[in-house]
Amino acid sequence: MSARRVLRLVPPAPAPPPLLVVAHGSRDPRHAATVRALTARVAAARPGLRVETAFLDFCAPSVPRAVRLLAADAVAEAVVLPLLLTRAFHAKSDIPAVLREAAAALPPLGLPVPRLHTAAVLGPSPLLVAALERRLREAGLTAADRASTGVVLASAGSTDPEARAVIAGIARRWRRSGWRAVRPAYASAALPRTGDVVRRLRADGVRSVAVAPYVLAPGFLPDRIERGAREAGADVLAPVLGDAPEVAELLLRRYDEARSPVGRLVVA
Structure with missing residues (x-):
């Protein structure tokens, strides 16, 4: 059966x-x-x-x-x-x-x-720092540029002290990955502005300055970051984070x- x-x-x-x-x-x-x-x-x-x-x-x-x-x-x-x-x-x-x-x-x-x-x-997240790194590479920086390049971590800005502390913390940790310097800047609500940080890095003897917008999409404040970077003579301006993987x-x-x-x- x-x-x-x-x-x-x-x-x-x-x-x-x-x-x-x-x-x-x-x-x-x-x-x-x-x-x-x-x-x-x-x-x-x-x-x-x-x-x-x-x-x-x-x-x-x-x-x-x-x-x-x-x-x-x-x-x-x-x-x-x-x-x-x-x-x-x-x-x-x-x-x-x-x-x-x-x-x-x-x-x-x-x-x-x-x-x-x-x-x-x-x-904050290491994935966002990886996205920032990707955008800087797309803008032309290579591993050989790290030791001689100062990076401006340019965020939209906030009056919230917790948010500003997060941005400052990201800059400190990112600096340890080999960049000559990483300093925060803000497009609104807080100081310093992007252009001011570019000029300070130059005054400190940093040969090459790159601006990394810590923003997700284009708009009014990202445009302000771009203007500040160009007016201050930054060597590299990375794109916004956007749809980075x-x-x-x-x-x-x-x-x-x-x-x-x-x-x-x-x-x-």
Whole structure:
């Protein structure tokens, strides 16, 4: 008597929670285009993961609109990732407030409220330093240039002392990798400015000066960094971080951390 073979149907694995990337936004169309290029790279690196983009200001869709679309699709939970390099005002106040408002607006529309888990901001991270290094190489620097080159780590700037301390810490640690000097600069809200740091490095006898914008996408403040670098005569100006592979990898790392029981912060 032959044994009867029993086929068991294995249900498909549930889809992972969508990733909602929340960027600052800008009137400059290059900003949204760069953010979308980054999120497209993230989606390509993780097939099956739904990746959405929203903006705090100027660009569409807004955060409430993006959350409403997730709710309309009956999404039970999602990970919200602030596309920010430091934990300053936007991360501490703006994004939590807009997420609470977006969630509160759903029940009157007859929509379910998804559980929104907020991921950590991107920085600091060795992956961001690796992305900075990539952009400097793309701008023409080689390993042989390190010992004679001073780098200006040019960030957007913040009034938050915690954010400024993070930038200063990155500069100190990055200096140990062999650059002649690494010094922070800010495009707004704090001093010194990019051009001033370029001139100080020259006065200190640094032969070659490179400016590395510690910003994710083009816009008003990155343009200010560029003007300061050019007016002060910097030898090298690197592109913004943009859709560097290291940045995309970091987004996925923050997504995975937010899904873990330890890293999970529910805001709605």
